Amino acid sequence: MTSVGAWVAGTAGLLVSLPGRISVLLDEIELLVKRIDLVTSGAAEVHLRAAEVTDAAATITETAAQLSTAAQELLDIYQPLALQAAPMARRFVDEFSDEEVTAAIALVDQLPELTARTNAVLPILATLDTVAPEIHQLLTTVEDVRHAIQGVPGFKFFKRRGAAD
Helix, strand or coil, rough: HHHHHHHHHHHHHHHHHHHHHHHHHHHHHHHHHHHHHHHHHHHHHHHHHHHHHHHHHHHHHHHHHHHHHHHHHHHHHHHHHHHHHHHHHHHHHHCCCHHHHHHHHHHHHHHHHHHHHHHHHHHHHHHHHHHHHHHHHHHHHHHHHHHHCCCCCCCHHHHHHHHCC
């Protein structure tokens, strides 16, 4: 009976210590649940931040796609022009000296004044078609006067005398 007594004593001791052990176990389970809650709330926060980052990345990706489309459209428009103009631009750059570029800049600087003066002269030039017949008539008259003067007696004498001086 010793062994039964020992067993009964051991079982009784176990039963007596069981509420304390269960209490310790419940405390540990409670701590474990708090830790799990902390991890869960941290994971939820990380999930929210990841969702924000994902949304921002989607916005950036969408904007990049729009910019890429716009850039491709510009390339489609201007690439043929650039390829066509490249040899002319190369020749232009190769042929111009610094002095010519400086002169071209000075000319461009004077364009407003040149434009104003040209606009002032254009009305006068527009009237030249009406003046031309009058100038022709004047030249004809001067030629007639010259012939008349040459027919004056003694004119050759005055002409030689004028040439001698």
